[in-house]
Amino acid sequence: MKIKILKYSLAALTILFGFLAWRSIDRAINVPDASVWGMPTILFSLFFVLSYLDVIVIKKIAILQLIFLAIFVSSFAYIYSFWHIVAVSLSYLFALWALLKIKKDLRLNVKISLWKSIRTGSTLLLFAISMMITSQYYFEVKDLDSAHLIPQFNVGAMTGGLTTKIISAMNPQFKNLDQDGLTVDQFILQTAQGQNQDSGISDNMNDQIDQTIERSNPKLTAAQKNILKEEALKKVSDTNSEISKGQNELILQEGRNKFSEISGTDLTGSEKVSDVLSGLVNRKINQYLGSGLSDSEKSSPLPYIMAIGLFLTVLPLGSLLNTLWMLIVELIIWIFIKSELISIAKIPVEMEVIE
Numbered sequence: 001m002k003i004k005i006l007k008y009s010l011a012a013l014t015i016l017f018g019f020l021a022w023r024s025i026d027r028a029i030n031v032p033d034a035s036v037w038g039m040p041t042i043l044f045s046l047f048f049v050l051s052y053l054d055v056i057v058i059k060k061i062a063i064l065q066l067i068f069l070a071i072f073v074s075s076f077a078y079i080y081s082f083w084h085i086v087a088v089s090l091s092y093l094f095a096l097w098a099l100l101k102i103k104k105d106l107r108l109n110v111k112i113s114l115w116k117s118i119r120t121g122s123t124l125l126l127f128a129i130s131m132m133i134t135s136q137y138y139f140e141v142k143d144l145d146s147a148h149l150i151p152q153f154n155v156g157a158m159t160g161g162l163t164t165k166i167i168s169a170m171n172p173q174f175k176n177l178d179q180d181g182l183t184v185d186q187f188i189l190q191t192a193q194g195q196n197q198d199s200g201i202s203d204n205m206n207d208q209i210d211q212t213i214e215r216s217n218p219k220l221t222a223a224q225k226n227i228l229k230e231e232a233l234k235k236v237s238d239t240n241s242e243i244s245k246g247q248n249e250l251i252l253q254e255g256r257n258k259f260s261e262i263s264g265t266d267l268t269g270s271e272k273v274s275d276v277l278s279g280l281v282n283r284k285i286n287q288y289l290g291s292g293l294s295d296s297e298k299s300s301p302l303p304y305i306m307a308i309g310l311f312l313t314v315l316p317l318g319s320l321l322n323t324l325w326m327l328i329v330e331l332i333i334w335i336f337i338k339s340e341l342i343s344i345a346k347i348p349v350e351m352e353v354i355e
Contacts (some may be wrong), residue, residue, distance in 0.1 A: 006341050007058050011067050014050040018071030021047050025133060026078040029140050044129065045321060047071075051125065052118055052329045055102045057342060064103075068095050075132060079139045087135035091128040098124035112344060114333060118326050126318040133314055138307035185252055185269035 098121035
């Protein structure tokens with residue numbers, strides 16, 4: 001009786017966590033605040049552990065087939081299309097192949113080795129689940145615009161600093177562009193100041209003031225001449241400051257307009273230059289990879305690229321975690337044996353040997 005309850009419980013939990021695993025993929029795609037990797041990894045880990053336990057504890061292949069059929073079909077609750085049905089069918093066949101390999105190895109063992117038996121089919125099962133995850137992901141995102149896809153890569157954080165470094169290296173005039181936190185207004189003024197180094201009072205201006213004072217009042221003492229010169233220089237400096245202030249306002253306004261044209265948005269001048277440049281890079285990526293292509297008959301390659309990248313990420317990650325899953329399975333089976341929920345019997349067998 002205890003073994004039956006154990007089998008039914010394992011089967012129910014496997015189906016439940018399989019359904020929750022597909023749900024976690026759906027939430028990772030469609031819910032902005034959902035965990036992208038954490039929750040799916042936990043749920044799929046529980047699913048694999050329970051699947052291995054099912055294969056070990058449940059003897060009838062037909063029951064295992066029904067369990068996995070229910071798990072794979074439950075993904076249709078989130079995505080339903082012809083090609084997803086094809087992907088699910090292929091994945092199901094690979095999963096059954098994996099289960100049969102594990103079962104066969106368990107039967108042929110003279111001494112039970114769960115580690116060896118699970119490894120004979122774990123790669124196929126990992127491949128099947130990775131195919132399912134990729135299929136569900138692709139068919140859920142293929143019609144989304146690129147704005148929902150690109151931000152997940154955090155392109156701005158990666159390309160902003162790189163872009164400023166490249167530009168400042170190519171043109172020394174933009175050497176200040178790579179400063180951390182440099183705003184649009186600061187960059188505009190620094191560039192303008194670099195082009196107008198002679199905006200201050202020159203030596204020629206000093207000589208002209210001296211000559212003017214000498215011609216107009218030649219009998220003044222040197223101290224009086226210095227006082228008059230300082231007053232004249234102060235007036236010239238104040239005038240230059242007023243002119244420079246007005247010029248700066250015009251320069252800032254013109255510079256903001258130019259940056260606004262580049263970025264495609266109205267700027268106030270307080271934005272970071274690196275953010276503006278990274279936004280420009282992101283828009284170019286959206287134009288070439290996004291779903292809003294000028295030719296409506298063409299489909300975006302971005303969902304294909306991301307789906308392939310996901311598959312190439314999930315499969316190696318699952319291979320790494322598989323060692324942990326098998327250790328957990330061995331520990332659980334050891335607990336089952338110690339608690340007498342299951343037992344290991346020794347039976348005589350006939351074997352074919354070559355003499």
